[in-house]
Amino acid sequence: MPETTHPPQDSDSAPRVIGWCAWHKDAAEDVRIIQVDEQGSGSGGVRRACPPCIDTHNLVPFADRPL
Numbered sequence: 001m002p003e004t005t006h007p008p009q010d011s012d013s014a015p016r017v018i019g020w021c022a023w024h025k026d027a028a029e030d031v032r033i034i035q036v037d038e039q040g041s042g043s044g045g046v047r048r049a050c051p052p053c054i055d056t057h058n059l060v061p062f063a064d065r066p067l
């Protein structure tokens, strides 16, 4: 009998996002934008963090923040 059990993940349609975590300073999966430093010119600053760092540092993702 083949194993047909799947892990309970609801991310079938959501591609994994690999990005740079500015907190532990390495690439990580599912990074979220935490801070957007608005600057008139230049590259500006967008800082992303991975879920473990969000948890550790009690960060609030930019998109989840009340205006």
Ligand SMILES: [Zn+2]
Binding pocket: 021, 022, 023, 024, 025, 028, 049, 050, 051, 052, 053, 054
């Ligand atoms: Zn991290």
